[in-house]
Amino acid sequence: MSVTTKATIASFGGKLLKLSHAAKSTKCEMNFNLYLPPQAATQKVPVLIYLSGLTCTADNCSEKGFFQHGASKKGIAVLYPDTSPRGLEVPGENDAWDFGTGAGFYVNATKAPYDNGYNMYSYVTEELPQTVFAAFSQLDSSRVSITGHSMGGHGALTLFLRNPGKYKSVSAFAPISNPINCPWGQKAFSGYLGDDQQKWKEHDATELIKQWKGPLDVLIDVGTGDNFYKQGQLLPENLEKAAKEAGVEGVKVRYQPDYDHSYFTMATFSDDHVEHAAKYLLQ
Amino acid sequence: MSVTTKATIASFGGKLLKLSHAAKSTKCEMNFNLYLPPQAATQKVPVLIYLSGLTCTADNCSEKGFFQHGASKKGIAVLYPDTSPRGLEVPGENDAWDFGTGAGFYVNATKAPYDNGYNMYSYVTEELPQTVFAAFSQLDSSRVSITGHSMGGHGALTLFLRNPGKYKSVSAFAPISNPINCPWGQKAFSGYLGDDQQKWKEHDATELIKQWKGPLDVLIDVGTGDNFYKQGQLLPENLEKAAKEAGVEGVKVRYQPDYDHSYFTMATFSDDHVEHAAKYLLQ
Numbered sequence: 001m002s003v004t005t006k007a008t009i010a011s012f013g014g015k016l017l018k019l020s021h022a023a024k025s026t027k028c029e030m031n032f033n034l035y036l037p038p039q040a041a042t043q044k045v046p047v048l049i050y051l052s053g054l055t056c057t058a059d060n061c062s063e064k065g066f067f068q069h070g071a072s073k074k075g076i077a078v079l080y081p082d083t084s085p086r087g088l089e090v091p092g093e094n095d096a097w098d099f100g101t102g103a104g105f106y107v108n109a110t111k112a113p114y115d116n117g118y119n120m121y122s123y124v125t126e127e128l129p130q131t132v133f134a135a136f137s138q139l140d141s142s143r144v145s146i147t148g149h150s151m152g153g154h155g156a157l158t159l160f161l162r163n164p165g166k167y168k169s170v171s172a173f174a175p176i177s178n179p180i181n182c183p184w185g186q187k188a189f190s191g192y193l194g195d196d197q198q199k200w201k202e203h204d205a206t207e208l209i210k211q212w213k214g215p216l217d218v219l220i221d222v223g224t225g226d227n228f229y230k231q232g233q234l235l236p237e238n239l240e241k242a243a244k245e246a247g248v249e250g251v252k253v254r255y256q257p258d259y260d261h262s263y264f265t266m267a268t269f270s271d272d273h274v275e276h277a278a279k280y281l282l283q
Numbered sequence: 284m285s286v287t288t289k290a291t292i293a294s295f296g297g298k299l300l301k302l303s304h305a306a307k308s309t310k311c312e313m314n315f316n317l318y319l320p321p322q323a324a325t326q327k328v329p330v331l332i333y334l335s336g337l338t339c340t341a342d343n344c345s346e347k348g349f350f351q352h353g354a355s356k357k358g359i360a361v362l363y364p365d366t367s368p369r370g371l372e373v374p375g376e377n378d379a380w381d382f383g384t385g386a387g388f389y390v391n392a393t394k395a396p397y398d399n400g401y402n403m404y405s406y407v408t409e410e411l412p413q414t415v416f417a418a419f420s421q422l423d424s425s426r427v428s429i430t431g432h433s434m435g436g437h438g439a440l441t442l443f444l445r446n447p448g449k450y451k452s453v454s455a456f457a458p459i460s461n462p463i464n465c466p467w468g469q470k471a472f473s474g475y476l477g478d479d480q481q482k483w484k485e486h487d488a489t490e491l492i493k494q495w496k497g498p499l500d501v502l503i504d505v506g507t508g509d510n511f512y513k514q515g516q517l518l519p520e521n522l523e524k525a526a527k528e529a530g531v532e533g534v535k536v537r538y539q540p541d542y543d544h545s546y547f548t549m550a551t552f553s554d555d556h557v558e559h560a561a562k563y564l565l566q
Contacts, residue, residue, distance in 0.1 A: 010508060010541040012551045063546065064346050225293060258293040267349065268295050 003135040006031075012072035013038040016062055025127045026085035027117040033058040034132065035068050039075030044140040046168070046281035047077045047132075048274065051124065051148030051155040053174075054184070055102045058082050061149070064263035070274030076281060077139055079132060081124050083151070088117045098184055099191055105179075106155030107203050109192035118192060121203075125159055125166070145277035149173040149266060150228070151184070153220070157205035157239075161212060168280035171219040171273045173266050174226055177239040178206040184233050206235070206242045209251070216243075216250035219276040221269050223259025286418040289314075295355035296321040299345055308410045309368035310400040316341040317415065318351050322358035327423040329451070329564035330360045330415075331557065334407065334431030334438040336457075337467070338385045341365050344432070347546035353557030359564060360422055362415060364407055366434070371400045381467055382474055388462075389438030390486050392475040401475060404486075408442055408449070428560040432456040432549060433511070434467070436503070440488035440522075444495060451563035454502040454556045456549050457509055460522040461489035467516050489518070489525045492534070499526075499533035502559045504552050506542025 007018035014037040023030040039045050048071065050061055058080035061067065071078050084104035090113050093100030104120035133141040146167045148156035153175025160170035179185020180200045189200040201207040209216075222229055222236050229236075236253045243251040259265040290301035297320040306313040322328050331354065333344055341363035344350065350361050367387035373396050376383030387403035416424040429450045431439035436458025443453035462468020463483045472483040484490040492499075505512055505519050512519075519536045526534040542548040 009543060009545065009547050010506065010539070010551070011547045016547065066349060066352070066550070069349070069352070069550070223293065256293070258298075260292060262292065263346065264292050264294045264299065267352070268293070 003131060011035065012068045014040065014068070014072050016068065018058075021131050023123060023127055025119045025122040028085045028087055030085070030123070030128070031058055031082050032128065033062045033080040034136065035062070035071055035078040035080075036136070036138065037072045037075050037077060040077060040138040043075070044138055045075050045077050046140050046143030046145070047079050048277045048281070049079045049081070049124070049129075049144065049146045051081065051106065051146065051152030052083050053148070053150030053152050054083070055097050056083055057102075060263065061266065064267060066267035066270045067274060070271040074274055074278040074282065076274060076278060079128070081128055084120060085117045090114060090116065090118070099187055103151065103188065105151060105188040105192060105203075106159060107189070107192050110199070111192060111194040114192050120155075121159070124155065125163065143168055143281045145169040145281055147171045147173075147273050147277065148175070150234075150261065151176055153177075154179055154185070154205060157218070158203050158208060161205060161208035162202070164214075169217065169277050171276045173221050173269070173273070174223065174229065174234055174261055175205065175220060175236065176234055178204060178235040180204045180207065181238065182233045182235055206238045209239060209243050209248055210246045212246070212248050216248055218251045219273060220251070220253040221256055221259075221265070221272070222253060223256045223261065223265050225258040226261040226265075228261050286414060294318065295351045297323065297351070297355050299351065301341075304414050306406060306410055308402045308405040311368045311370055313368070313406070313411070314341055314365050315411065316345045316363040317419065318345070318354055318361040318363075319419070319421065320355045320358050320360060323360060323421040326358070327421055328358050328360050329423050329426030329428070330362055331560045331564070332362045332364070332407070332412075332427065332429045334364065334389065334429065334435030335366050336431070336433030336435050337366070338380050339366055340385075343546065344549065347550060348553050349550040350553045350557060353554040357557055357561045357565065359557060359561060362411070364411055367403060368400045373397060373399065373401070382470055386434065386471065388434060388471040388475060388486075389442060390472070390475050393482070394475060394477040397475050404442070407438065408446065426451055426564045428452040428564055430454045430456075430556050430560065431458070433517075433544065434459055436460075437462055437468070437488060440501070441486050441491060444488060444491035445485070447497075452500065452560050454559045456504050456552070456556070457506065457512065457517055457544055458488065458503060458519065459517055461487060461518040463487045463490065464521065465516045465518055489521045492522060492526050492531055493529045495529070495531050499531055501534045502556060503534070503536045504539055504542075504548070504555070505536060506539045506544065506548050508541040509544040509548075511544050
């Protein structure tokens with residue numbers, strides 16, 4: 001459970017820590033970043049988990065997402081996990097940018113050879129938080145929210161919907177909202193989970209929301225200039241439609257004119273997503 | 284004077300334009316970025332020029348500096364020039380990271396072979412603004428301020444001090460404040476200007492401030508965790524001392540505890556520098 005500190009960087013009055021640990025669930029050393037806001041020096045602070053998209057590491061959003069700006073004002077820590085195991089040398093894991101390394105899709109792989117370490121679901125929901133809370137006593141393990149971008153938006157929505165009560169709130173940027181019906185999701189789920197599409201549905205936000213009971217308050221931003229949205233990889237309308245048909249209220253998708261799939265979009269709206277999380281983390 | 288638009292990116296309610304033009308002063312196609320705040324859609328807006336540091340292009344600060352955040356609130360455009368000519372194939376220009384390509388030092392080279400195109404002083408003070416104001420009528424050419432980081436901080440201070448009245452205000456992050464007395468500056472000035480150190484002084488903020496007449500209000504942020512500050516490449520104390528001895532008031536250096544030389548520092552304090560410029564640009 002020990003954590004190695006690789007760098008400590010002053011940011012918005014707090015500290016961005018570049019960390020790593022030997023992870024059992026993913027069978028490799030995993031890098032991650034943790035932003036400690038200034039308030040963490042004197043009190044326990046809640047945690048917002050940010051799940052990154054395809055090809056990204058913990059660093060991209062730490063550098064370009066601007067979450068530290070809002071988190072430093074609200075007194076919320078931000079935990080940035082990596083997007084897959086790295087260096088396992090699973091055959092084919094480096095052959096594509098949208099599968100394997102950098103593309104763990106926040107599931108536990110059940111299909112060989114990826115079942116040997118591609119367990120980002122267990123890693124993000126259990127091992128990483130347990131490791132972080134054991135190492136950083138200034139974090140309040142009872143107050144955790146989750147957000148993410150693209151593949152990480154899929155991760156945030158599915159982890160939230162699969163674990164009622166585990167996270168205080170959820171939001172997403174350009175989430176892959178219905179992976180069983182888009183090329184990215186179909187490729188990932190067939191490769192990690194095999195051909196049984198019933199298993200795929202257990203990791204599809206549009207399918208999961210049909211089973212949701214109780215209140216919901218999901219903030220989603222999607223840019224109308226996002227090429228992956230235009231290509232049908234994100235399908236937020238399917239999530240909205242499924243929620244409506246299931247009588248689940250509180251799925252708010254904001255279609256932001258002209259915004260693209262990049263971190264420029266995240267930087268623009270990250271304050272809103274921190275604010276959304278703060279409503280529930282700081283009650 | 285024509286400008287080519289390579290990308291238009293939505294950012295903080297405005298647009299970040301990635302542009303290029305055939306520059307006469309530097310004898311090559313030059314890339315640059317321009318952020319147009321939302322206010323530029325309906326009114327003329329002033330311009331803050333941001334000069335980048337060693338190895339950087341116009342993109343680094345556009346992605347990681349968060350100037351767009353403050354500029355969008357204030358209604359100020361941000362112009363991000365490149366840091367040198369590129370592709371001139373001057374012998375040796377790519378041999379080092381701190382000289383030649385990406386390291387133009389905002390001077391006009393007088394020493395061969397760099398006198399053939401390394402004219403970043405003329406490019407930034409004359410050709411680029413003339414090109415931009417001709418292409419974008421929503422920019423107010425009578426209201427321009429300047430700032431920058433490291434080598435770009437040197438550029439901002441020296442361009443401001445050499446051209447009284449040309450810029451409404453100046454600020455800098457971790458500026459190379461006394462280049463004639465630091466390794467980076469000595470290497471650059473000897474390579475671009477030759478051995479006559481009297482010529483070097485014409486591009487040294489600490490020397491130039493001794494000649495300044497009238498009021499001055501310079502905001503400078505330097506991180507105490509900045510390795511280049513610790514190595515004596517920045518020497519802001521020399522600038523402060525020279526100003527004090529010359530009876531020039533208004534040089535405010537904020538030594539920010541633990542902050543380093545990176546864009547994390549810029550992101551943290553860029554709002555302050557936009558605010559500083561806004562005091563003079565929005566009068």
